[in-house]
Amino acid sequence: MILASVAAVGLYRLAHRYDQTVTREELLDPDARRSRTDLDGPLNFLLIGTDRWRSSSATADRRSDTILIVHVPAGGREAFLMSVPRDLRVIIPPAPGFSGGVDKINAAYQHGGGGASGTQLLSATLAQLTGIRFDGAVKVDFSGFRDVIDHLGGVRICVDTEFRSIHTDRVFTPGCQEMDGGTALDFARQRYDLPNGDYDRQTHQQQLLRAILQRTSETSIRTNPVRLDQVIRAVGNSLTVDTNGVLLADLLLALRDLPADALRGIRLPSYPQTIDEVSYVVLEEGGAGIFTAIQNQRVPQWARANPRWVTQL
Numbered sequence: 001m002i003l004a005s006v007a008a009v010g011l012y013r014l015a016h017r018y019d020q021t022v023t024r025e026e027l028l029d030p031d032a033r034r035s036r037t038d039l040d041g042p043l044n045f046l047l048i049g050t051d052r053w054r055s056s057s058a059t060a061d062r063r064s065d066t067i068l069i070v071h072v073p074a075g076g077r078e079a080f081l082m083s084v085p086r087d088l089r090v091i092i093p094p095a096p097g098f099s100g101g102v103d104k105i106n107a108a109y110q111h112g113g114g115g116a117s118g119t120q121l122l123s124a125t126l127a128q129l130t131g132i133r134f135d136g137a138v139k140v141d142f143s144g145f146r147d148v149i150d151h152l153g154g155v156r157i158c159v160d161t162e163f164r165s166i167h168t169d170r171v172f173t174p175g176c177q178e179m180d181g182g183t184a185l186d187f188a189r190q191r192y193d194l195p196n197g198d199y200d201r202q203t204h205q206q207q208l209l210r211a212i213l214q215r216t217s218e219t220s221i222r223t224n225p226v227r228l229d230q231v232i233r234a235v236g237n238s239l240t241v242d243t244n245g246v247l248l249a250d251l252l253l254a255l256r257d258l259p260a261d262a263l264r265g266i267r268l269p270s271y272p273q274t275i276d277e278v279s280y281v282v283l284e285e286g287g288a289g290i291f292t293a294i295q296n297q298r299v300p301q302w303a304r305a306n307p308r309w310v311t312q313l
Helices: 002-021 106-111 115-130 143-151 181-189 198-218 225-238 248-254 285-295 299-305
Strands: 043-050 064-072 079-083 089-092 101-104 136-141 155-159 175-179 239-242 263-267 270-275 278-283
Touching (some): 089 115, 089 278, 101 106, 106 115, 115 285, 136 143, 155 198, 285 299
Parallel strands (some): 043 136, 079 263
Antiparallel strands (some): 043 064, 270 278
């Protein structure tokens, strides 16, 4: 018990130090922000993965390749990862320099100017669409995950379908395999040459997040302050966070016992459709009830009743 207490104190101090050094910005629009976050209650987070790693040009970090709504029911013992299709047809609210209107959802980040303002417009678009209010947001430069994965010694990911990377020409063959950081990110980036296109890419991104959490559990990194410090330094400036006024140290400790096998993937109820010669993804009416389930704290029940939209990670 004494050793456990000492380890907890060391972890808290480390998390508090990280809280003071990580980049903090207001990523959530006021209309998308929950008025008060209760760490003992259900939590909703917005995770944005940018494509800054693609280019060093002035236009880098202006597209949101990954949009995830993360719902953690009260108790923090499971989490649902809901991927939002990048081509989802939505109404984007007005913003400085943008009059608003119908577009693909990943354009909201660009119309907002990228960075914090782009994330704010994206969060406002999602709040308007779903009625969900968020307890925090994280903007991730996924290139930083490459270093984290390598530091963890790689991750184990199971490939369902053979496909060839359009970026590296690497061929991914079916079966479970160890991947280093570069290979794992290449796997999660692909949306071409896959049976379900971008839907498969969303599943692969969810798989990657689960694999990272799984490996941290296997290496006991979450309870080892020294190793955790090494990973934190590895991810470094790849993260920008908005914790809605909650200390990041408290948030990390609240989620520290989340097991990897308790992550559930959700495919947003939607379907592809061409409108005015533009390829979109169109939301099923009411999102097939998923947004209401999040608001009413009934996501586990919704998942059991809607297995077609639950992805196996």
